[in-house]
Amino acid sequence: MNQMRGKQSIQFDKAPYLIASSSVVGAKEGEGPLGMMFDRVNEDPQFGEDTWEKAESQMQKEAAQMVLEKTGMTPEMIRYLFSGDLLGQLTATSFGAGGLDIPMFGLYGACSTCGESLALAAMAVGAGYADTVMALTSSHFASAEKQFRYPLEYANQRPLAATWTVTGSGAFLVAGEKKNNGARKFEHIRITGVTGGRVVDFGIKDSMNMGACMAPAACDTICQNMEDFGRKPEDYDKIITGDLGYIGQKILIDLLNEKGYSIEKQHMDCGIEIFDPEAQDTHSGGSGCGCSAVVLASYILPKIEKGKWKRVLFVPTGAMLSTVSFNEGQSVPGIAYGVVLEHA
Amino acid sequence: MNQMRGKQSIQFDKAPYLIASSSVVGAKEGEGPLGMMFDRVNEDPQFGEDTWEKAESQMQKEAAQMVLEKTGMTPEMIRYLFSGDLLGQLTATSFGAGGLDIPMFGLYGACSTCGESLALAAMAVGAGYADTVMALTSSHFASAEKQFRYPLEYANQRPLAATWTVTGSGAFLVAGEKKNNGARKFEHIRITGVTGGRVVDFGIKDSMNMGACMAPAACDTICQNMEDFGRKPEDYDKIITGDLGYIGQKILIDLLNEKGYSIEKQHMDCGIEIFDPEAQDTHSGGSGCGCSAVVLASYILPKIEKGKWKRVLFVPTGAMLSTVSFNEGQSVPGIAYGVVLEHA
Numbered sequence: 277m278n279q280m281r282g283k284q285s286i287q288f289d290k291a292p293y294l295i296a297s298s299s300v301v302g303a304k305e306g307e308g309p310l311g312m313m314f315d316r317v318n319e320d321p322q323f324g325e326d327t328w329e330k331a332e333s334q335m336q337k338e339a340a341q342m343v344l345e346k347t348g349m350t351p352e353m354i355r356y357l358f359s360g361d362l363l364g365q366l367t368a369t370s371f372g373a374g375g376l377d378i379p380m381f382g383l384y385g386a387c388s389t390c391g392e393s394l395a396l397a398a399m400a401v402g403a404g405y406a407d408t409v410m411a412l413t414s415s416h417f418a419s420a421e422k423q424f425r426y427p428l429e430y431a432n433q434r435p436l437a438a439t440w441t442v443t444g445s446g447a448f449l450v451a452g453e454k455k456n457n458g459a460r461k462f463e464h465i466r467i468t469g470v471t472g473g474r475v476v477d478f479g480i481k482d483s484m485n486m487g488a489c490m491a492p493a494a495c496d497t498i499c500q501n502m503e504d505f506g507r508k509p510e511d512y513d514k515i516i517t518g519d520l521g522y523i524g525q526k527i528l529i530d531l532l533n534e535k536g537y538s539i540e541k542q543h544m545d546c547g548i549e550i551f552d553p554e555a556q557d558t559h560s561g562g563s564g565c566g567c568s569a570v571v572l573a574s575y576i577l578p579k580i581e582k583g584k585w586k587r588v589l590f591v592p593t594g595a596m597l598s599t600v601s602f603n604e605g606q607s608v609p610g611i612a613y614g615v616v617l618e619h620a
Numbered sequence: 621m622n623q624m625r626g627k628q629s630i631q632f633d634k635a636p637y638l639i640a641s642s643s644v645v646g647a648k649e650g651e652g653p654l655g656m657m658f659d660r661v662n663e664d665p666q667f668g669e670d671t672w673e674k675a676e677s678q679m680q681k682e683a684a685q686m687v688l689e690k691t692g693m694t695p696e697m698i699r700y701l702f703s704g705d706l707l708g709q710l711t712a713t714s715f716g717a718g719g720l721d722i723p724m725f726g727l728y729g730a731c732s733t734c735g736e737s738l739a740l741a742a743m744a745v746g747a748g749y750a751d752t753v754m755a756l757t758s759s760h761f762a763s764a765e766k767q768f769r770y771p772l773e774y775a776n777q778r779p780l781a782a783t784w785t786v787t788g789s790g791a792f793l794v795a796g797e798k799k800n801n802g803a804r805k806f807e808h809i810r811i812t813g814v815t816g817g818r819v820v821d822f823g824i825k826d827s828m829n830m831g832a833c834m835a836p837a838a839c840d841t842i843c844q845n846m847e848d849f850g851r852k853p854e855d856y857d858k859i860i861t862g863d864l865g866y867i868g869q870k871i872l873i874d875l876l877n878e879k880g881y882s883i884e885k886q887h888m889d890c891g892i893e894i895f896d897p898e899a900q901d902t903h904s905g906g907s908g909c910g911c912s913a914v915v916l917a918s919y920i921l922p923k924i925e926k927g928k929w930k931r932v933l934f935v936p937t938g939a940m941l942s943t944v945s946f947n948e949g950q951s952v953p954g955i956a957y958g959v960v961l962e963h964a
Contacts, residue, residue, distance in 0.1 A: 284699065284723040286749050305779045326947050338752075355628065356816055363942065364767075366710025366728050368931060369821065370940035374953060379628040379816030381736060384710050403747030404623075405630050423944070435743075472700055472723030475714065516931065596705065596714035600767070604671050609718060611726075 277362045280400055282504025291466040294394075295408075295451045295458070297526075297573035298342035299517030300335050300415065302443030305562075305570065308551045313574040314444075315342055319504045321418060321443065329363065332416035332445075336361070339445035340373055340412055347449060354449070355406035358393040359375040361414045363423055363564050364598075373412050386594030387490075387519050388473060389413045390446065390569040390612030394590075397450040397526035400617070402467075410454045414445035415564030424483070424599060427512050436491040439547055439563035440556075444600040446569025456552035459587035462581045470478050471501040471614030475596065479607045486572070486608070487524020487547075487560055490593040493610030494520060497591055501614040502537065509539045513585040516576060517612070518568035518592035519547035521561030544567065546571035546592075568592040576617075583619045590615045626848025628816040629958070635810040636745035638961065639752075639795045639802070641917035642686035644679050646761065649780075649906075652895045657918040659686055665762060665787065666880045666889050667915060673707065676760035676789075677716035680705070682719050683789035684756055688714075691802035696719045698793070705758045706785075706909050707767055711788065717756050722892030730938030731834075732817060733757045734790065734913040735957030738934075739814040741794040741957070746811075749781075752800045758789035760910030764790065768827070768943060781829035782899075783865045783891055783907035790913025794837035796948030806925045808963050815845040815958030823951045824893050827941055830889075830952070831868020831904055834937040838864060841935055845879065845958040848956040853883045856927040860920060862912035862936035862958070863891035866907030874963040890915035890936075912936040920961075934959045 279287040299314045306317030318337065323334040336359075342461055344350065357376065360383035361368040369382055385392035393411035400406045420441040426432050434440075450460070450467065476493040483489075489593065494517050509515060520528055525545050532539055546568040549563035572590060580583045593612045602608070643658045649659030660682065667678040668934040680703075688694065690842050696828050701720065704727035705712040713726055729736035737755035744750045760774055766786040778784075793802070820837040827833075829893065838861050846852065853859060864872055870890050890912040891905035916934060923929045937956045946952070 280699070280749065280751075329944055329948060330950075361730070364944065365706070365940065365942035367942045367945050370942075370953060371945060371950060374821075374940065374955075375818030377818055379818050380955065381740065381816070384704070384726045384728045386709065396725065399747065399749060400743065403743065403749070405743060405747070406624065470848075472725070474721055474723050475718030477719075549770070572695065592652070596718065597707065597710035598711045600673055600708065601711050601715060604673060606674075606715060609714060611718075611724065 284500055285469055285504035287469045288402040290453060291468040292344030292450050292452060294448055294462060294465040294467055296343050296449040296461040297577050298339050298346045298447045299570040299573040300339045300445050301570055305442055305444055308552055308556060314570060328416055328419035328422055329367050331439060332368035332419050334552045336368055336372035336414040336445045339447040340376055342449040343449055346461050349458040351450050353376050354378045354408055354410050356400055356409045358396045359381055359412040360371035362387040362420055368414055385611055387563055387565050388592040388594030388598055388611050388613050389565045391592035393613055393617045395613050398467040398470055401450050401452050407454055408449055408451040412450045413565040413569045415441050415566035417441045417443045419592055420564060424496040426601045434559060435484045435560050439486055439519060439525050439560045440558035441564040442550060442562045442567035448571040462577060466618050466620045467615060468618045469616040471601050473497050473610050473611045473613045477609035478608055481607050483602050483608060486563055486595045487521040488527055489595045489608040490610035491520055491524045491527035491531060493612040494528050494593045496592055497612040497614045499535050501589060505518055509537055509542050512542050512587050512589045514544050515539050515589045516544045519563035520545050520593055521547045523560050580617055580619050588617045588620045590617055629813055629848035630842055631813045632746040634797060635812040636742045636794050636796060638806060638809040638811055639793055640691045640805040640923050642683050642791045643913055643914040643917040644683045644789050649786055649788055654894055654919050660779055671765055671864045672760055672763035673748060673804045676712035676758055680716035680758040680789045681714055682896040684720055684798050685789040687791040689794055689807050691917055693802040695722050698722045698743055698752055698754050700741045700753045702727060703756040704733040712758055729955055730940055731907055731909055731910045732936040732955050732957050734940030735936035735959055739957050742811040742814055745794050745796050751798055752795040755792045757909040757913045759785050759910035761785045761787045764908060778903060779828045780903050782866050783830055783863060784902035785908040786894060786906040786911035788910030788914035790917040796938045806921060809921060809924050810962050812962045813960040815841055817841050817957045819953045819955050819956045821951055821953035825951050827946050827952060830907055830939045832866040832871055833939045833952040834954035835864055835868045835871035835875060838872050838935055838937045841956040841958045843879050846931060850949060853881055853886050856886050856931050856933045859883050859886040859933045860888045860890050863907035863936055864889050865891045867904050880924050892937045905918045923964050924961055929964045932961045934961055
């Protein structure tokens, strides 16, 4: 039997395997510190399309197709797709992965969607509802800027607390024990547990400081995960947040210290890893649904596969911001999902 | 063991119970044919708030609180919340149900979200991941018009194919066999199976004719449900779509006839039931995330509870439309989820 753990976590009886991943990014991400690790760097920010939204859809399709190619699988072999993006009404997903003809569950958890999709994917496989499912998320710098801020042509100045939306899409295949007729690119990565995320609102209204908006949610989910599973930070080789950036990281570490948890040694943030802040002028770091997805796909998973990291708590973070809520003076609540990845 | 059925369906080994529902609607819905059945009709379209988005959030909170009150439960007793709405970045949900402090999975399936949320809720309970979960969706006429069309003050004319977005929110509690310390308002309704929905795009570009955009997706999911479970239309007392309206209904019946399925006798559409098209000037019918939710909560479930209907296929339908994709000349693909509700 699958086990409910504590207040909001699940421990899988038969922990699903994460058998393959793919990452597709833009040119700027390719120039960053992780550039060599991504599966595909596309120099054309429009991905051959005529709008930013279609570009993001195309990038998402490429990531999905690539993870299928890697395993020699076809869309018909994937029972369900859990996917999302940042755009209103999941525009990129509706016209991207939607075209794959895989039964789809559309998700929105802001930049935490990679965690939400992996959690639900693991839950579906762990329950025996599917042999193999796909989790897929994307973000695109230009479609996000257009939607949340200003058209790029305005060249508006970004404050130092701001993060840079990652152009990237990551796809993941999650499968059960049984042979699914696909080649397993990873054989030693299991999703052993998940922790659902609550909306946490500290009343912060600065949409240019997402790290501060999301850090309290990351703190909440990390604490809950440790409480639910009876673990300490040292029980994880790494605790990896999605896109808190430099400012959010400091806040998270402070908040967790107040709760009695010291995670300085274990903490890593995908938004900090993906760009070089000096050379790339990205201020507080990278962000977006694609940020944690492509860092997980390219950098984190191979380390778990090789056993360099035995147990990782992956915590994508999201800021519940819309231009409408922002312009109406609402705060920016955060949410974060916890996914426990183990070498096994 | 839970059973994968056919290509995209699940049959639950221990079918979860739908133990309670609530419906909160606006004045116009209260004046419609189902008006007397809704739990609460709020005469104030702003629900005491100063923006349409906050109004929708407030309505959603009221629906959630009401379903908890009916069963004597508290938010702490609900393990997960599956919820969504139509607004960009799920604005209504982020600031509505998010405030309940229940670990949340944010969903977007356009107007099909009620089906998506019930499917995932049943999957979570059916797998033993939770004792009790909540599914919750909402839409508001004014927040939807403002986002997808024009400010209400423009008083733009609506074509006859258009539907009227329902102001309403429906909340549902889904629970396992075990006592969850709440009073069960319904004791005889079980979710015995679900059918995942695929994105189906017939290339229709008329955003004022949602019924035509969604009917092919409804057809796809209904056919797949019958194929996966080895059923005929007669095996259902009712096959109930979400918000196809009069035009979409005709198309659906035609499309299914072409596939060899005749559902004239069983078919019902929540969008057709909720308004009186003559007296209420709603043209093709009602629509929105709240439409199928409040009709299910108030009208359909009591009939199943009493055994008047033994087996119902509930198929909320969604049109993947954003103002951005529409203005960029994209088509409007559809999606539909199937939820099998049985008297037991």
